[in-house]
Amino acid sequence: MKKYDAIVVGAGHNGLVTACYLAKSGLDVLVVEKHDYIGGAAVSLELYDGWKYSNCSYVCSLFRPEISRDLELYKYGLQVIPYGGGGVLMENGDHLAALSDHDAARQEIARHSKKDSEAYDRYSANLMRQCKFIKPLLMRTAPDPTSFKPRDLQELLYLGKRFHGLSEPEMYEMARFWTMSVVEFLDEYFESDVMKAWIAGTGIIGTALGPCSPGTAYVLLHHYMGEVDGNIGAWGFARGGMGSITKALADCLKDKGGEIRAGSGVENILVKNGRAVGVALENGDEFYSDTIISGMDVKRTFLKTMETKHLPDDFVRQVKRFKIRGSSGKLNIALDGLPEFPQLPEGSQVTRGDFHFTDSVERMERAYDDWKRGTWSKDPYLDVLIPTQIDPTMAPEGKHYMTVFVQYAPYDLADGEVWDDKNREAFAESTISLISKYSPNFRDLILHKEVRTPLDIEEKAGLTEGNIFQGELTFDQLLFNRPVPGYAQYRSPVKGLYMCGSSTHPGGGVMGAPGANAAREILRDMGAGRQTGRQAA
C-alpha cells in the first residue's frame, strides 16, 4: 500500500490548513474525514432546498489573514464580508443599537447611561491593550515554560514586560484580567445593565461558565482578537456560509496535489514501537505514514482513536482532566421572509448584525443556573443573525436564513432525560418562543429548522460533548497549558503523532492558527534534508 508523507485525521478547517501548508512544502498529504462532508464545525450543508446553512460556526473574524494570504484563498473563492449593526432588544421595549460610527455609538449608549457612553472608549482602549499583548502569541508556537523559570501567569507577565514594554500598573491589570469574571471586569467601567449584558455575552459564548465565573473576561478577549481587513474585533460573513472557508481550503489542497477521503472515519491510529505508522479506518482500510496529524480534539484523539497503552499514564490522566464540557446549541432556520421586530425604529440596523435579547447579566447568570441543573436555559442567551440580508447566495430571493446560537444547553440532561426528539423540540421551542416575544410574525415564517443540541454537535461535527472550542478557553487550558502542560507544541508523547485542532494553542474558533502553527512545527521536525515522496518521484 502507498505510503504518504503525512496523513491528517479530520477535515476540519485546522486539519485542512495543516494539510495545505504541508502540501505547499511539497509533501504528499492525505486527509481522512469521518463524515461524507468536510468542514467539521466550519461547514455549510443544504438541508432544505435552496437554503445553505452555516450549520455550526456562523461568523468569521478570527481566521488569520496570514493564512488566507499564504494559501491564496481568494483564488478558491473565499470572501469575507464585514457586517455592521447588531444590538440588544430589551424587555422593556427599548433597545441598544451597536453602531460603528464612534460618535453615533456614544450617543446611542448615552440614551442608557451617559457615563457608560464615555466609559466605552476607556474600556475599548484597555481591551485593545490586552489584545496587543496576546495577539502576537497566537501565530507563534506557545512558549515552552520549561525554558523559562517562572511559570504560568508569572511567565505571561514576564513575556508582557519583556516583549511589549508594559508598565507596572498594566502588568497588574493584565494579571487581574486573565483571572477575573467578565462581570467584574465590566463593573469597573459600566453602570447600565443592558450595556454589561451586551458585552458580557461575548464572554460566555461556548463556555460552560456564567458571566460571574472567574476566567470569563479572557473569553471576551478571545472573541475580540479577530479582525476583518485590519479592523480589530470586527466580524464578517464568509460569503456562501462558513463552509466556503473549508471548501476553499480543500480546493487549495487538491490544487497542491493533496488528497481528501470523506466518509473515511479513523478507528485506530496505528502505533508501532512507540511511533505512529498509519491509520486504520472504520471500513477496514489502512493507510501508512510516519507523520500522523490529528485535527480531532484531544479526548477523541488519545482516548477514543488509539490505544492508551501507547501513552504515558500521566499524559492520559491530564487528557482525561481536560475540560471540554458542552454548553451551547444551535438553531438554523429557513424563513419565508424577513421577520419584523416592531419595537425597533424603522430602518434600524440592529437586526442587520448580531442581535440579542438578554438585557441584564442577571438573566444571563440565571440561564447558566439552568445549565448547572442539567437542563437547557428557559430564558437563553441568543446570538442571532440573518446573513441573507447581506449574502445573496444562501437563500432564494426574498427568503432568509437565520442562525441562532443558543447558550446554554448541557451535553448530559438531568433527571434521567436524554436528548431525544421530544427534548430536542422542547429545547428549540424555548428559543423560538423567546424570539416570537419580540417578533410576532417570526413563527409563521419558519419553513424549516435544523436543531443542534450539544449531542448533535458531537455527532455531526465530531466535537466531544459538543464543546465548540474543542476544550474550554480558561486560563488553565491556554497557551503553554493547551491542551496539557508539556505538550503545547503540537507534538504528542508518540513520535510522529501530532495535534493540530482547536484543542491546541491558541484555541477554538475558525481561526486556523493551530493548524498553521502545527504545520510549522512538523516541517521543522522533518528538517531541511527530508526526502518526500513527491520530490523523489
Next chain:
Amino acid sequence: MTAMQPKPFDSRKLGMRQTPFYPRQMDWTITNDWLLWAGYTSPGSLDVVEQEYFAIRNSATVFDITPMCKYRVSGPEAELFLNRLVTRDIRKMRDNRVSYVIWCDDEGHMLDDGTVFKYSNTEYRLCCQERQYDWLTDNAIGLNVEIQDVTDDIAALAFQGPTTCRILKNLGLAGVEEMKPFDIREFPFGKGTLSVSRTGFTGDLGYELWIDPEQALDLWDTLFEAGRHYDIRPIGSHALDLARMEAGLLQPNVDFQSAEFTLRHSRRRSPFEIGMEWQVDFTKGHFNGRRALLKEKQQGTSKYCLVGLDIEGNKPAHAALIYHRQKKEIGRITSAMWSPTLKTNIALAELKRPFGIDQKEDIWVEIYVDKEMKWERVMARARIVSTPFFAPARKNQTPPADY
C-alpha cells in the same frame, strides 16, 4: 428666526447631529466641506480656507463651537474637586474669570486640556475637547459636588479677529471693551442673557459667546448685522487650525495623545514633556498625578519635550521625522504649516531629550513633497524657536482698538 424644532429620534442619524447654527452655516457654505466633530456636523471650511484664515487676522470670524464638551461643576466642594482634578491652583481665580488648565491621570500622564470658567466658589464650567464626564464623575466620588454635561444646553460661537470688539459694541454690549483677557461678562440679550468671555483658540483678539440654543439664530443674525461693514464671516476648522498653530496652542490627540486611550504605554506624556511645566503647581496640595509628577521632576526622568520649529523652505513638514546631523532620528513633527502672516515655515515638534533641551543645534526635518506624482525628499534645516510664533499686541490690549 425661530429655533429649530428637535427632530424625532432616529438611531441611524445618530452621530450626525446639527447644531442650532447649522441652517445659517448651510446658507453660507460654498465648499460643502463638512466634518464630524464629536457627533455634530461641523464645517471644515465654508469658503476658501486662506480667506477664512486672513479674516481671523484681519476682520472678524465666527466659528461654531457648540460641539465642544461643556460640564457644569457645582456644589459646596466644586472648588476642591476641580483643584484636585487639574494641575494648577484654581483657588487663585476670581469670580467671572477663565483659566486654561490641564489634567492628568494618577501616573502623571496628560489626559486633556481645557478651560475652567469660574462664576463663584460653588459654580464652575469646564470646557474641553475630549469627553470627560466619565472621568469627572469617577473623581467626584465622595465629594459634595454635582457634575452635569451641559454640552447640548449651551450654543456657542468663537468670535475672533481684530474687529470683534468693535462689532460687539455695535451689538450694544455696553462696556464690553473693558473686558480683560479671560474675563466673563453677561449682557441682556432678547428675552435672555448672552454670556461673553474674552477667550479663544486663535491667539488673537477675540471672544467666545455663550447662549441658550433657543436664541442661537437670533444671536447669529444680529451679530452678522452688527458686523456687516467688517467682513464678518463664518469659518471652518481648517482656518482655525492654522491660527492655533501660529498661537502655539496644543491640540489634544494631535500634539499629544490622551493617556486614557493610548494603547502603548510609551506614548503617554507628562506635562513636563509637552512644555506645560508652568501649569504644574506642587505647592497647592494634592491633585491627580502629583506624586508621579514630583518624582519625575526630582529625578529628571522626563523623556521628551515639545518645541516650536522654524524650518527652512516653504514646504509644510506634515508628520515629518526629525534628525540630528541628518542621521540620528530624534523626534517628529506634530503640527506643521506655512504661516501666511509670519511668512515662515513653522511647526510644533516632539523631540527626545536631551534634544530640544541641552542640544538645540544641527536639527533637520525630512520633508516629502509631492511634485505632480513624484515624491521629492528634502532635508530642511530647522531652528528651535519659542512659542507662540505669533502674538499680536491686540490680543491682550484693553480696551482693544476698533480694528
